[in-house]
Amino acid sequence: MPSRTEALSIDTASWTLRLKTTAAPDEQLSKLARLLGRPVDDPSLQAAVEARVPGAVEISFPNRPRIFENTVYTLSVKPKSGFDVVRVGHPTLRDIEDSIDDEDGVWRGTLRTGNDIGWFPLEIVVRPNTGGPARTDRIAWQVWPLKLDFASDLKLIATDIEAVYPLWLFKFGVATEHDLGVGRGRSDRFLLMWFAQFRSRWDELERGLKVILQNPHVSLQSRSARLRAERLRGRINRKLEERIAVGGERPEIRYEATVWSSSLDTPENRFVLYVLDKCLSSLDRFRDAVDRPGLSPTFRALLDGWIRSVSAFRSDPMFHGVGTYFGLSKESLVLHNRAGYATTYRAWLELRRDLEFFASASAARLGMRSVNELYEIWCFLAIRRMLSDLGFRESERKEARWRKVGLEREMENGAGASFRFEGNDGLRLELSHEPVFGRFRSGPFHSATIPQRPDIVLEARWPASDEMPERRLLWIFDAKYRLMEDAAAGSADRDDEPMRDCDYLVPPDAIDQMHRYRDSILMRTEGSESRPVVSAFALYPGIFDQTRSPAGNPYAQGIQAVGIGAFPLLPSMNGDLWLRAYMDDALRSTSHAKTVRKRSVRIPVSGLEYPEDDVLIVYLTADRRPEYLERFREGRSELYHTYLQGGPSSARLGKVKFLVAIDVPHTDGPLRMIRGAYAIDGWNVVARSELDTAAAGSPQPRDAGAKCRILRLGRYLQLASPIPVPREPGNWFRYASLQRLFEARTFADLWSIKGE
Numbered sequence: 130m131p132s133r134t135e136a137l138s139i140d141t142a143s144w145t146l147r148l149k150t151t152a153a154p155d156e157q158l159s160k161l162a163r164l165l166g167r168p169v170d171d172p173s174l175q176a177a178v179e180a181r182v183p184g185a186v187e188i189s190f191p192n193r194p195r196i197f198e199n200t201v202y203t204l205s206v207k208p209k210s211g212f213d214v215v216r217v218g219h220p221t222l223r224d225i226e227d228s229i230d231d232e233d234g235v236w237r238g239t240l241r242t243g244n245d246i247g248w249f250p251l252e253i254v255v256r257p258n259t260g261g262p263a264r265t266d267r268i269a270w271q272v273w274p275l276k277l278d279f280a281s282d283l284k285l286i287a288t289d290i291e292a293v294y295p296l297w298l299f300k301f302g303v304a305t306e307h308d309l310g311v312g313r314g315r316s317d318r319f320l321l322m323w324f325a326q327f328r329s330r331w332d333e334l335e336r337g338l339k340v341i342l343q344n345p346h347v348s349l350q351s352r353s354a355r356l357r358a359e360r361l362r363g364r365i366n367r368k369l370e371e372r373i374a375v376g377g378e379r380p381e382i383r384y385e386a387t388v389w390s391s392s393l394d395t396p397e398n399r400f401v402l403y404v405l406d407k408c409l410s411s412l413d414r415f416r417d418a419v420d421r422p423g424l425s426p427t428f429r430a431l432l433d434g435w436i437r438s439v440s441a442f443r444s445d446p447m448f449h450g451v452g453t454y455f456g457l458s459k460e461s462l463v464l465h466n467r468a469g470y471a472t473t474y475r476a477w478l479e480l481r482r483d484l485e486f487f488a489s490a491s492a493a494r495l496g497m498r499s500v501n502e503l504y505e506i507w508c509f510l511a512i513r514r515m516l517s518d519l520g521f522r523e524s525e526r527k528e529a530r531w532r533k534v535g536l537e538r539e540m541e542n543g544a545g546a547s548f549r550f551e552g553n554d555g556l557r558l559e560l561s562h563e564p565v566f567g568r569f570r571s572g573p574f575h576s577a578t579i580p581q582r583p584d585i586v587l588e589a590r591w592p593a594s595d596e597m598p599e600r601r602l603l604w605i606f607d608a609k610y611r612l613m614e615d616a617a618a619g620s621a622d623r624d625d626e627p628m629r630d631c632d633y634l635v636p637p638d639a640i641d642q643m644h645r646y647r648d649s650i651l652m653r654t655e656g657s658e659s660r661p662v663v664s665a666f667a668l669y670p671g672i673f674d675q676t677r678s679p680a681g682n683p684y685a686q687g688i689q690a691v692g693i694g695a696f697p698l699l700p701s702m703n704g705d706l707w708l709r710a711y712m713d714d715a716l717r718s719t720s721h722a723k724t725v726r727k728r729s730v731r732i733p734v735s736g737l738e739y740p741e742d743d744v745l746i747v748y749l750t751a752d753r754r755p756e757y758l759e760r761f762r763e764g765r766s767e768l769y770h771t772y773l774q775g776g777p778s779s780a781r782l783g784k785v786k787f788l789v790a791i792d793v794p795h796t797d798g799p800l801r802m803i804r805g806a807y808a809i810d811g812w813n814v815v816a817r818s819e820l821d822t823a824a825a826g827s828p829q830p831r832d833a834g835a836k837c838r839i840l841r842l843g844r845y846l847q848l849a850s851p852i853p854v855p856r857e858p859g860n861w862f863r864y865a866s867l868q869r870l871f872e873a874r875t876f877a878d879l880w881s882i883k884g885e
Contacts, residue, residue: 134150141180144253174194198243198245198274203239215253344469346393353386354386392450396457399451401444405439513548522552523549556591557671560591562586578649583665584607606662613634647693666708670697671699682694746786757823770840809840812838848870
């Protein structure tokens with residue numbers, strides 16, 4: 130049995146806590162210090178333990194990081210003489226509490242930190258064994274990352290995320306208990322908590338309350354009073370007139386009268402006061418429940434702002450004379466229809482259940498997301514910032530779509546957030562988080578096998594030009610908060626290159642996943658399919674001196690050879706230079722034509738050929754003008770047009786470099802002839818009506834308003850011997866390769882593929 134090392138010990142007057150592990154905390158700290166390039170005793174490597182316990186507290190290793198991510202610890206809590214430990218549990222995670230058992234008064238259990246870094250809180254309920262009330266001692270220690278700088282990297286990640294999606298940092302416990310029954314509260318990645326919905330309802334409530342304070346509802350109320358004659362107002366009945374006439378000489382006499390006055394003490398105003406009291410008490414209880422080390426300042430400020438707002442409304446003079454709310458005896462038209470009251474009433478109907486959840490926060494509290502989720506979100510935002518820095522203008526921001534599950538909101542698959550950018554040359558970019566490429570998607574991108582869901586996808590769309598059709602390319606990024614522990618972890622048969630001998634590599638399965646994305650995602654355009662993924666990269670927290678050449682990236686060779694690899698990406702200074710340089714070269718520093726004409730990374734399978742069908746073969750009909758046909762027979766043509774509708778697709782035509790026209794001989798017999806090939810210098814789109822007879826070969830177009838592509842023909846390559854082609858009716862086109870065109874003796878030798 131491996132020996133266990135004590136990682137942490139907390140000694141109080143009531144109990145003693147110990148954490149032990151089979152891992153070596155000192156070695157973990159030394160490795161982290163080596164990765165960060167700092168000595169072990171560097172001031173930035175200072176941990177903290179907080180204990181809210183009465184009396185003296187003694188903590189072993191109080192300032193040294195001893196608890197790390199992805200490590201298993203055994204926990205023991207032993208009471209001191211005169212005390213009993215009633216319960217030991219985590220304030221958020223019920224499964225941790227279930228894993229801790231009481232054995233002869235000593236509580237023991239197993240803690241697995243996983244990827245959850247930051248403050249780890251624990252509650253210990255202790256009671257004197259002589260009797261008396263129990264108290265809850267609260268302690269918290271820091272769980273440190275093994276791959277990031279806790280002092281700077283994590284803070285920068287949280288700051289960047291909070292600037293765009295403040296509440297996405299938080300989530301409730303793994304298992305929560307509320308009025309809908311016990312359900313899984315674990316959120317999907319990149320999740321906006323239900324606080325966003327709560328805040329929108331809260332804003333609606335505040336708007337209604339402001340209207341009420343400006344124009345409150347009042348009612349006329351009567352009361353009996355004894356007044357002197359000069360203070361009587363309104364209509365006076367006859368009997369009272371007679372009594373006043375009799376006592377007219379005695380002004381001190383008071384008379385019984387009914388007095389009417391306006392009052393704010395109405396059932397509707399009592400209801401509003403009740404709403405304010407419930408909101409204030411629930412929010413106060415919730416703040417007390419979640420106020421522990423590690424709570425985000427952003428969330429604390431938001432909660433404090435709500436409480437201050439309620440207190441300000443509650444202290445308004447309008448409510449000074451309003452009584453206690455005991456319910457409504459009948460439906461109130463004021464609450465349903467009057468401005469301010471109707472808004473407040475509707476908002477309260479939706480808020481009250483959420484406030485009940487606030488009040489019972491001990492069963493489900495707010496926590497921070499695991500670091501792998503934070504790293505993924507940060508990588509997405511880092512690429513967004515990188516595109517802006519490269520000069521692309523953000524033109525549109527698409528929020529994720531959500532569905533409500535209990536008290537949480539989960540992101541719908543394939544409906545994640547995205548940002549759109551525009552460049553000066555017409556280039557449009559769309560950066561998407563977790564799009565789904567399924568088999569039956571209506572868009573152009575799909576998977577031919579099983580659905581694929583990469584973390585981050587960057588789509589680039591170049592507009593059509595005279596020399597190139599519109600192009601759409603994809604870059605895939607997958608955030609991997611993992612490092613291969615050592616060279617042996619990858620095994621010699623998977624990672625034995627000398628250049629990979631370093632501490633900062635992603636696990637081999639992460640690279641395998643990039644190959645899967647690149648090979649499985651296809652693009653469907655006008656009946657043809659192509660592979661739109663230029664490259665796929667894993668992003669990982671590797672620490673390198675990126676001020677050096679990008680050739681220092683251990684995956685540079687694979688990126689150059691097959692477009693697959695990984696980039697280290699960190700928020701610290703110069704932690705993104707290699708990826709930034711790659712993006713600059715791929716998107717900004719090169720033209721459209723240079724980008725799409727890069728050498729293909731497709732390497733042929735041994736024994737197979739992949740011919741390039743770079744020749745478009747078209748069939749000329751005998752109804753064209755003789756001089757038009759003569760120019761094609763002699764190799765003197767300069768233009769050829771084909772209709773956009775029914776002609777070659779833009780994607781397919783972009784691969785074509787030569788045009789072959791099957792011309793009509795002088796004697797219109799059973800055969801046609803291929804005499805040579807024209808180089809295509811470019812093409813553009815015009816209306817058919819803009820073409821004259823010389824360019825089109827026909828004075829009467831079949832559709833003058835239809836769009837046509839005009840191919841500009843250049844150098845003519847003549848065949849040594851013409852290739853006869855059987856006569857076929859109609860207009861048609863096919864594709865072939867230039868090499869086979871010059872090797873073929875018959876039309877069948879071209880191995881052509883009929884165009885669709």
